Amino acid sequence: MPEGDALFRFARRVDGALAGKTIVRARAQGPGPVPQVERLIGVVCVGARSVGKNLLIEFANGLVLRGHLRMYGTWHVYRPGQAWRRAEREARLVLEVEDFVVVNFSAPVIELLESRALPSYPPLAGLGPDLLDDNFDPLEALRRFRDPLRADLTIGDAIMDQQVMAGVGNIWKHETLFRCGINPWRRVRHLDDDELLRIVATARDLLRASVGKPDGRGIARRPEMYVYLRSGQPCRRCGTRLVSARQGVDIRYTTWCPRCQPGEGEPASANSLVEP
Incomplete structure (x- = not known):
């Protein structure tokens, strides 16, 4: 599963592609609930940021896209006409601006929310302090x-x-x-x-x-x-x-390491085989 540092890097690339630009095309597909991303067409993207293992893309009309990658999802950024590195059938979300195409592949969670709801939205409101936040406590x-x-x-x-x-x-x-x-x-x-x-x-x-x-x-x-x-x-x-x-x-x-990390309560099944 991509971790907080991976989501930070994804957000940095997505932000560089979309921030301050108008969405000219947007589409999403299942499996699972499909957000009405057509509501983003013609809207300026405010920016993208990571919150723990979540990626948030915010828009000037008060909407925000939330993506969670779980085990196999990923974010790619392409130039228009550039060949994708994964099959189109795996695309969950496609956002296009004049000079970039942002694609989410295989994320099980892609949803469209209102920005004002974020502070009380359970998947985000329950998170502990973000380790990559400069104001981490x-x-x-x-x-x-x-x-x-x-x-x-x-x-x-x-x-x-x-x-x-x-x-x-x-x-x-x-x-x-x-x-x-x-x-x-x-x-x-x-x-x-x-x-x-x-x-x-x-x-x-x-x-x-x-x-x-x-x-x-x-x-x-x-x-x-x-x-x-x-x-x-x-x-x-x-x-x-x-x-x-x-x-x-x-x-x-x-x-x-049994020597560098000594302790009690280790399982009897511990072994030195390479993990599958």
Whole structure:
């Protein structure tokens, strides 16, 4: 699933193509509900921005398109007449201005909303602070981690809860916890505030660096992958063989270093095989 940094980059490209320009053609198709995007024809696009894993495209008539990519969706930007890199039947949304064509492929969620409804719209109103927001509040993220309903969650699950902080997915879960030396199977209640704040700060640094914003050390390039998709390979810090096990409601594999990320409560099924 594309994560907060990927959505930020998508939004930057879409904004560059559409902001300040009039929509000359618009169409959408299923599966699922099809928004009445014809209402956007002749309307100026105000801009595009990401909110966690959501992309919002706003228009001067008070409407906004919301897209959520889930696992397989993507956004492409083309010049008029340029060949598309995916089949037209996969297009969920097409927006055209004079000099660009913006296409969403395969997103399960494309919907047209009123901008004034965004603050109370459940998929957005319930989100935690966005890690890529320049005004991100780490103490608010800590407060949400400390919700009693999350006390018994593993940190590997809780860090991806978008109601705690928006933007972390499976990739940055792995890399954040490794850099913090935190075992992904530790329960939130067993982590002190300093450990949780270090997790928050590290996740934010990783996402910022990934999109070209300076992290806490002034580095602005995509970080190296230490553990993600590296089960069975030697740890790049200590040489210990990385292990993995299924975790979370979607039972995807989580990989960690037993030496760099020690902890109790690891599943007996942990192994050092490469994830499928």
